[in-house]
Amino acid sequence: MSRKDQLRILLPHTSLGIGRQPMALRAAEALAAECSEAIGSEVKAEFVHLDPLCPGAGLEETLLGASGEAEAVFMLPAEMHIDLFVKRALADAAVWARKKNHDARIFYDGVEPCHPLLLASLADAGRRAAMDLGVTGPGQFRLLLAASGDGDPEVRAESYKLMRLLWEEIGAATGEIGFVRHGNPMLAPALKRFAAGPLPTIVAAQYLWPCEHRDFAETMVGDISGELGRPIPLTVPIGDHPNVGAWFRQRAMGMWWDYRLKTQRPAIKLSEGLSINTKNTA
Numbered sequence: 001m002s003r004k005d006q007l008r009i010l011l012p013h014t015s016l017g018i019g020r021q022p023m024a025l026r027a028a029e030a031l032a033a034e035c036s037e038a039i040g041s042e043v044k045a046e047f048v049h050l051d052p053l054c055p056g057a058g059l060e061e062t063l064l065g066a067s068g069e070a071e072a073v074f075m076l077p078a079e080m081h082i083d084l085f086v087k088r089a090l091a092d093a094a095v096w097a098r099k100k101n102h103d104a105r106i107f108y109d110g111v112e113p114c115h116p117l118l119l120a121s122l123a124d125a126g127r128r129a130a131m132d133l134g135v136t137g138p139g140q141f142r143l144l145l146a147a148s149g150d151g152d153p154e155v156r157a158e159s160y161k162l163m164r165l166l167w168e169e170i171g172a173a174t175g176e177i178g179f180v181r182h183g184n185p186m187l188a189p190a191l192k193r194f195a196a197g198p199l200p201t202i203v204a205a206q207y208l209w210p211c212e213h214r215d216f217a218e219t220m221v222g223d224i225s226g227e228l229g230r231p232i233p234l235t236v237p238i239g240d241h242p243n244v245g246a247w248f249r250q251r252a253m254g255m256w257w258d259y260r261l262k263t264q265r266p267a268i269k270l271s272e273g274l275s276i277n278t279k280n281t282a
Helices: 022-039 057-069 084-100 116-132 153-170 187-195 212-228 242-263
Strands: 005-013 043-049 070-075 106-108 142-147 175-179 201-205 268-271 274-276
Touching (some): 005 022, 005 084, 022 043, 022 242, 070 242, 116 153, 116 201, 116 242, 142 187, 201 212
Antiparallel strands (some): 268 274
């Protein structure tokens, strides 16, 4: 029987095609390499698609296969927000895989959209967008955050919080938000009203990777920019920012050391030459 890997990392996402994008592939490869070096054993990391219309369907089989090949499987959602449907899909997939494989050790975490590393990454992108307008000083431009808005109110509340933190971080004169998948406020009318003011406007996209929602936001920004006759830069995807890589690594290694602490406790020395192993084999 072949020896199992110590760790497999799955990166669930809800947008088609992300796992095939060069930016995402580089991120997965970097995460696997850094975790392999940290734990001294080969780690594999891969993106897996979560279908919003049938959550868990593709994830379950991938998770079951990974749990048979690795001692532990971590699921790290690979987006800047996850709603209740995604959280439920992760939980259901873990329960299903554990029923099929009673030895499976499966763990997953949540996402903090306002995590300092994500905020710093988006702030860097926002500053570059402001520089594209030729403005660098505080209070010389306005900020609009383009977010999905899909899902439960808690997700939208986190987007509002992120907008406020980003507004202060990059020194915008004022801030607003527009949702791609929610009507209050909808991105297009919010941006049209906001960008008609006297100061130039930048749009920060709350997305790690190029995806259909960001593409829609980019189309709306382009249309309104043309209609108003003024440039409105949209921030680039931040998935390949070093801070985002550090965010993934921090999550994975935090879960790993917590897992090892619970399952691989060190021997307790009773006297010279005698010890008792307290390893938890459950």
